[in-house]
Amino acid sequence: MSAQDLDFWSFVDAAVERARDRLPEIDPDAMRLILTLYRVTNMVIYDMESVVHRPRGWSYPGFRLLFTLWIAGPMEAKRAAELSGMSRQAVSALVRTLDRDGLVSKVPAVHDRRAVRLSLTAEGEEAISGAFVTHNARETLWADTLSGEERDTLARLLAKLGAREGARRRR
Incomplete structure (x- = not known):
């Protein structure tokens, strides 16, 4: 071909x-x-x-960071990077934009002034809540291709693939 x-x-x-x-x-x-x-x-x-x-006005990584903060609450940027599956550098770049847009606030961490603690602003909380309703509707559209049993099987298999030794470690 x-x-x-x-x-x-x-x-x-x-x-x-x-x-x-x-x-x-x-x-x-x-x-x-x-x-x-x-x-x-x-x-x-x-x-x-x-x-x-x-x-x-967001990228998918921007959404992932907002979603992480929405689900897990305020945290250090290093932890947000880990939970969102991004590098610390990517989170740092996203935080500048999201802070400028009034969606995320950053303050020096109490125990280490070099570390930054991130949290959603009230505007960020409202924005991610509204966006997630639309996001989940798209998830449903994709997932409806499969039966409930197929969804469970695929989710289990993907979790097994992701649980491979060393798979979560960022290099």
Whole structure:
């Protein structure tokens, strides 16, 4: 197949086949799983970002940080990075924007003046609450493709994949 003959999903099959032909020692099943997971994840994130978050002036990472603070409450930036799955540098850059927009406040931590404690402002609390209703409606739209049993199975399998030794450690 030429590039003109491929579409978004047939590319996965072509990639696995061509990689296996060029490197017979690879694990094609693992490649197919991770490439498919990556593509579906990117589709969902793009959808969430374009329909829910960009119209509010946020990026998906900005939403993730606001969501983390909304769920877990005030915390140090280092902990927010860990819980949101982002680097400390990414959180630091996001906080500047979210602070400027009046959604997050930052104050020096009591025990270490170099550390910053983050919290949602009242405006941030209202904004994330409203955004999450729309976000969850999109989640439901995606999840409705699967039966309840399929959702449970997929969630369990993804949790198992994510629980792999060292998987959560950021490098």
